[in-house]
Amino acid sequence: MRTLRRIIATALLTATAAAAIGTPALAGTPTVTRGSLVTEKPIVTYGSGAEVGDLLTAGGFSNPMATYGVSLHQLVYRTIDERGKPTVASGLLVLPLTTARHLRTVSFAHGTSVYRGDAPSVADDTFLTGPAISFASAGFAAVAPDYPGLGVGTGPHPWMDVPSETSASLDLLRAARIYTARQGITLDREVYASGFSQGASAALGLSRALQDGADPWFRIAAVAPVSGGYALRRVEIPAVFTPEVQPRLGAAYMAYLLTAYDRLHDIYRDPRDVFQPDYVGIGDLLDASHPGQEVLAGVPASVDELLTDRGRELLTRPDARFAAALREADSVCEWAPRVPVRLYYSPGDEQAVNGNTTACRASFAAHGVRVPTVNVGVDTSYSGMVHEGSELLSVSEIARWFGSL
Template sequence: MAAAAVLAAAVPVAAPAYASSAQRGTVVSVRHLTGMSADQTRTSLRTNGFDASAVRRGVDEYQVVYRTVDPRHRPTTASGLLVLPRGGDRSLRTVSFAHGTESFRPDVPSTNTEPFVTSPPVTYAAAGFAAVAPDYLGMGEGPGTHPWMDVPSETTASLDLLRAARDVAARHGRTLRRDVLATGFSQGASAALGLGRALRGGADDWFRLTALAPVSGAYDFSGVELPAILSSGDDKTTVAYTTYLLVSWNRLHHLYRDPADIFRAPYAGRVDALFDGDTPGNVMLDQLPDSLRELLTDKGFALLRHPSPRFAAALRVADAVCDWHPGVPTRLYRATGDEQVPTVNTDRCTTAFAAYGEHPTVVELGTPEYEGSRHLGSAVAATAATVRWFASLR
């Protein structure tokens, strides 16, 4: 949840008055953000701790604002990043990269200069792919608040960005082929699975899923994540994730009437504002306690231990991200000792896939670190691994 500089020209875009199924993915605006030669791209990636060995091309980055729908299928807009390689083939395969958790609106691919969120799509584009990275709803240039870990809206935002990117690429003389290689990190692992499932189910007339590579995902909230939260309550990151989950899902699923029922004072009066998209991540962390005991009331703990019917129904949706048959080459990536997402999540995902006759390869990334975190390190290591794997698939 690192804070980052906002591009000076970024201006929020209001939701359109309508968005039929035919209009989803329609481009609202495009802005060229930056361009780099191949040498500049290598230097940027290496300087920021990412592997540059796959770089073959320079890149151009574009912010795309496009029409999509909100969790209730009402019209809205969202933004995302499109990165195109300079030169090379005119017809490109597309990598869709879904980023990890951010709570501050600007800390996403199309409005962020922080290299952690932009280096993966830059890596894929520099290797010769078209790369797209959705900001998700309520982030970047999108209006409203972000529905965190809501797989259905992550899916529609990701799919509609692909459609918009196809149009933008054509304006630059490039054709996006049907092939989509879907990957994502942490929160984005579930988003990538949601997109893959939609493409596999024929959600788009053009794009089709050809490979799937989620990284360090929380695939089992009911069986893994909630027990882990309750057993490691004296941890600031756990406190932040728990608050984000309850606040965001209350907006979507009405889990409680009054924040004071779930959160202790003084936090009950501030949690909604801390996760409104306009509070920098470091400020949010400073305004939260260091332990769940300080954060939650007895009712708050009871909701986590024994989810209400509405909460349980929402959890079932989140937990179903691996309950389908990809039918394409699939790899799941994880790091040993991930301090934020227990690696048993990956085991649960492979078990779920097995029930559908799918047996993905689990790639052990070892113990990579980025800024002292193995969870973040897994994103860096997996970017290097997936770009090589994607390039080998023809």
């Protein structure tokens, strides 16, 4: 049901849609603004809700909420990288084929990708595009950031770096507002944020920034993260040394974490200090230029085969520099949302273990906010993994919940 606040916000935007949309200037380039649109490229159109429903069902999405046809667009826009330097990034915009000229917006952040071609605006994979398509077919404008270093981005991707995920997500919203205004469509003020796995942290980072007033127009309306790694130091890292995490994937995640954080935070002197001799060059595989199957084939069968004693010690007893970086990542639930939040999960997740969701709920409670968790059940049809299945099971439920607010 549309609230009076949303109706007033829509009226204000309608009155100013033709005006320039101001966004913060990029550091060192005062004439260029973050979120400014560089290019737009149409990708594909699905002409009816029935066509969308068939696509989502074939992609494994449970009980899809497919009402409208949708059009997919790649947006390339200006933002900042993990070091605060000007860069460009790409993302997916999906619009419903409807006569409505005022749309609420959903931002959905995708899960871990090691290859820049596995990002929503460049991949032909319904697992990556399906969430944004689902929300658009339910009547929302939907955006899905590729993140820095992925999609059209260059250089390694700064995995699990919440500040750059937040910047990319926020600036994509700004670029989408510019593009839709040119099409005679206005985006409502309120943003509904969701995301899966890595994207669960990104969604929470965006939500916290919007609540804190990071943008003069957009405001957070509700948050629905799915199967996130919200507590790397307290929960996820200890779990990779147990059977709770699938062993090879645990090795891949820890290799990604160590190499990405070393690039950004300089957490070890030499790869030989932390990686076994056969895997000293594993960082070369994790530069975003190698497809996921190639990367997975290049990691050992377990984290114990990956690490030296020093590497294991760095993960289990991080020094001050690494601990500070992990603390930043683990802060995504350390705030007090003033909007509805639900944490979605599947029991027995073999990648982002369920203790992450429990820890996140406890962190919110410590800040005075009771956040419900939603058990969506188990689906292993996508890859034989519970983790991926949690996205397939939750997206339609989240679309219905957002639509009811």
